[in-house]
Amino acid sequence: MSDRDWHERLAALGLEIVGEPRALAGGDIAEVSRLETRQGAVVAKRDDPRTLAAEADGLRALREAGSALIVPEVIALDDDLLVMEALDAGGRRDxxxxxxxxxxxxxxxxxxxxxxxxxxxxxxxxxxxxxxxxxxxxxxxxxxxxxxxxxxxxxxxxxxxxxxxxxxxxxxxxxxxxxxxxxxxxxxxxxxxxxxxxxxxxxxxxxxxxxxxxxxxxxxxxxxxxxxxxxxxxxxxxxxxxxxxxxxxxxxxxxxxxxxxxxxxxxxxxxxxxxx
Structure with a gap:
């Protein structure tokens, strides 16, 4: 997806991109990018709509379980686009x-x-x-x-x-x-x-x-x-x-x-x- 397309898709979801999208590993299966927005950093994934709906369903189930594990929040699901909270690595291996x-x-x-x-x-x-x-x-x-x-x-x-x-x-x-x-x-x-x-x-x-x-x-x-x-x-x-x-x-x-x-x-x- 071009930078302009990213801007338009996320703007339609109420998110304003600042900076350039950065492709993430995992793009061999889906197109995945990290984007900085005025509302916070997000990860956006493009894939088959049914696959993304199932992933969003799973993320919500893991979050609702209430464990101490961190699970990214689903911000938006729009057809072939899943937007979720970005997580930063670099913490202590625990x-x-x-x-x-x-x-x-x-x-x-x-x-x-x-x-x-x-x-x-x-x-x-x-x-x-x-x-x-x-x-x-x-x-x-x-x-x-x-x-x-x-x-x-x-x-x-x-x-x-x-x-x-x-x-x-x-x-x-x-x-x-x-x-x-x-x-x-x-x-x-x-x-x-x-x-x-x-x-x-x-x-x-x-x-x-x-x-x-x-x-x-x-x-x-x-x-x-x-x-x-x-x-x-x-x-x-x-x-x-x-x-x-x-x-x-x-x-x-x-x-x-x-x-x-x-x-x-x-x-x-x-x-x-x-x-x-």
Missing amino acids: GARLGEGLRELHGVVGETHGWPRDNRCGPTPQRNTPCADGRVFQREQRLLALGRACLERGSLERTTFAALERIARGLEAWLPDAPPRLVHGDLWSGNVLYTPRGPAIIDPAVYYHYPEVDLAMLTLFGHPGEAFFEAYWDGGAPDDWPRRERLFQLYPLLNHLLLFGGGYRGAVERTIAELA
Whole structure:
């Protein structure tokens, strides 16, 4: 979008730009810019209207949860344009506060696993059809949905998909059903910001499910630190946490395999072998 277009679009929403728009990382999926306005700094994102509506819905849900985590405020949603509060990085990395805030967020309990609307995990459509049983939701809406997509694209061997299907069909044998908790849904380290006001979370793909899906995503490509886990568990991790961690890492690994190809096939195969 040209500078003139930015000025016109934001002026129609009651915002007056001062200075030049600055493109932000993430523009490979959507057009994202930071803009200084007389009303304060904002981040504006252009994308498919349904995708932006789902993101705005998720941001509002995270803010309404009332946790100590900072979530950008949605300022305006206008068709293919989402305008939200800009957050500044540069704060102290505080794993304990992140853990405490995430524990508070996961304290919000829903009626069913899933969400009233579908959304996206990165650019991948994410099905959130509500389900009373968390095992069924994980099997049908996460593991098998992504596994079939990878199989159809040729990214997953049929023997590997068969092993994945056996794991998915066997969840009831070891994973207890649990109350559905509000989760961010795509909580990799790039969606955590340490601001001067404290830890913040951005770019959600929210739904209700097992809270460990957020923890497993945080540890998939990094580690939030011992202080984080001490604050989050507040008394010790469940005995089967290592198995849950590997289980809930399968979905994002399948998503990466679907998006980026064979470089993630080995990680998917190893995780399936560990769970078999």
